[in-house]
Amino acid sequence: MKANERWGIVGHAWAVDSLEHAIRTRRAAHAFLLAGPHSIGKTTLARALAKRLLCMANDASVGQGDLFGGVSAHEPPCGECRACVKNAKGVHPDVMLLEGVPSRDYYNKNGSMVPPRKSDREKRILLVDQMRDMEKWLSTAPFEGKSKIGIVRRFEDANEEAQNAFLKTLEEPPSHAILILTAQDAGLLLPTIVSRSQPLTLRPLAVETVARALVEKWNAQEADAQLLARISGGRLGWAVRALSTPNVLDMRREALGALNALVQEGRAERISRAEKLSKEAGELPQMLETWQTWWRDLLLLASEQNARVTNVDYLNALQAQAGMFSLEEIQRALNATRNAARQLGQNVNARLVTEILALSLPRV
Numbered sequence: 001m002k003a004n005e006r007w008g009i010v011g012h013a014w015a016v017d018s019l020e021h022a023i024r025t026r027r028a029a030h031a032f033l034l035a036g037p038h039s040i041g042k043t044t045l046a047r048a049l050a051k052r053l054l055c056m057a058n059d060a061s062v063g064q065g066d067l068f069g070g071v072s073a074h075e076p077p078c079g080e081c082r083a084c085v086k087n088a089k090g091v092h093p094d095v096m097l098l099e100g101v102p103s104r105d106y107y108n109k110n111g112s113m114v115p116p117r118k119s120d121r122e123k124r125i126l127l128v129d130q131m132r133d134m135e136k137w138l139s140t141a142p143f144e145g146k147s148k149i150g151i152v153r154r155f156e157d158a159n160e161e162a163q164n165a166f167l168k169t170l171e172e173p174p175s176h177a178i179l180i181l182t183a184q185d186a187g188l189l190l191p192t193i194v195s196r197s198q199p200l201t202l203r204p205l206a207v208e209t210v211a212r213a214l215v216e217k218w219n220a221q222e223a224d225a226q227l228l229a230r231i232s233g234g235r236l237g238w239a240v241r242a243l244s245t246p247n248v249l250d251m252r253r254e255a256l257g258a259l260n261a262l263v264q265e266g267r268a269e270r271i272s273r274a275e276k277l278s279k280e281a282g283e284l285p286q287m288l289e290t291w292q293t294w295w296r297d298l299l300l301l302a303s304e305q306n307a308r309v310t311n312v313d314y315l316n317a318l319q320a321q322a323g324m325f326s327l328e329e330i331q332r333a334l335n336a337t338r339n340a341a342r343q344l345g346q347n348v349n350a351r352l353v354t355e356i357l358a359l360s361l362p363r364v
């Protein structure tokens, strides 16, 4: 069995192989940094790594005090030992998972401390106090295993102060402590954090890999699986969530409907449509992501790479537009959409961003 299958991970074989190799040759670091786009499987891999490290099958062939363990007759993670069973349920007492709290703006506006998670891009903040709590937890001896594993999701949600609060633990971790950080991009973190951890960047999976997993592991219909795999851009986590949230496909249809209306409208109509769209602030990031897939598809059609198109169910409409817009117009529209998405992330006024974007799109 391949290592990634044994770990219960779809794809990312090279990443699992390299972690497995580091563990077996005892060259694994005390801190790992898993980077990659959101919903690509970083937290899933972090949990699997924790399970692999805590699996008691490790203990069979190595002496006491050996943190990472060696090879045993039952290849870890065995899936059967007490540690594996607890990890599968997410209740192992030596694993702690930390993520930021929703940002102050968000819950002040909504009057609630724990709002439902509305989108993948919802802003969160990792607080200094949370970091200190985890440091304190890591400093005491493990309850059951030989190590304690702290997983911190989306470390880019930590500001400089919070990242710095963590630096000491990264520099001189207790001998039993292992840290696994995830982040969309190592470039968003302090260099001092990155240099003290073993980095690994996950890349999107092949469309076929995502589609097959959706059918085999999540019982998706073949046609749904193919479509979601393409829209997901190779991010399995996104595709799995979309599968159980019918709303996602509806939102996509609405987003593409709005875009196709906009490119047929004049200035005044665009401004009023933009104003309406900007009122659904929570849905804007997802809408702009969908719009980007549209312009990318037009670029692909222009270079005759039809097989790589994301919005396969809109192929006719795409082909019609590919004949109407110049390559330059398409590229400009893609850049404008990307910029708008970035500005929304920086809290620029949603109405302004949407309006400027609407006016900069080409007209059919």
Ligand SMILES: [Zn+2]
Binding pocket: 054, 055, 056, 057, 076, 077, 078, 079, 080, 081, 082, 083, 084
């Ligand atoms: Zn086990």
